[in-house]
Amino acid sequence: AGGEQAAAGAGGARSARDYSLYAVTVAKPVGLVLANSDDGEVVVESLDPSGGAALSGMVGAGDVLLRASAVFGGEDRLWDVRAGDARRVQSALALRQGDVRMVLRRAARGCVRARA
Numbered sequence: 001a002g003g004e005q006a007a008a009g010a011g012g013a014r015s016a017r018d019y020s021l022y023a024v025t026v027a028k029p030v031g032l033v034l035a036n037s038d039d040g041e042v043v044v045e046s047l048d049p050s051g052g053a054a055l056s057g058m059v060g061a062g063d064v065l066l067r068a069s070a071v072f073g074g075e076d077r078l079w080d081v082r083a084g085d086a087r088r089v090q091s092a093l094a095l096r097q098g099d100v101r102m103v104l105r106r107a108a109r110g111c112v113r114a115r116a
Helices: 052-056 086-095
Strands: 021-026 032-036 042-047 064-069 078-080 100-105
Touching (some): 021 052, 042 052
Antiparallel strands (some): 064 100
């Protein structure tokens, strides 16, 4: 939707890693440590290897979180976190009931990536 590229399924011709924007739904605990970058973006600082984000194999350190599941509402309701406080966003993800859907922008080439 709106230019976002969702993760291609196993039968897809291209992997989700071919796109700079991607969407992923992960089980809790999400296992992300978030921080604000110098320009105010909410960035994945690190991943807990046993968390849903790392186990998805898609999310990596340095990726920028753009939207995430709202604390209240259905799975399709996403909250714009682009200029949010990383600590608040992390708390909101922890309060979310059920799986967490996120839209992220892939880190620039050359960033260290977490391994699932």
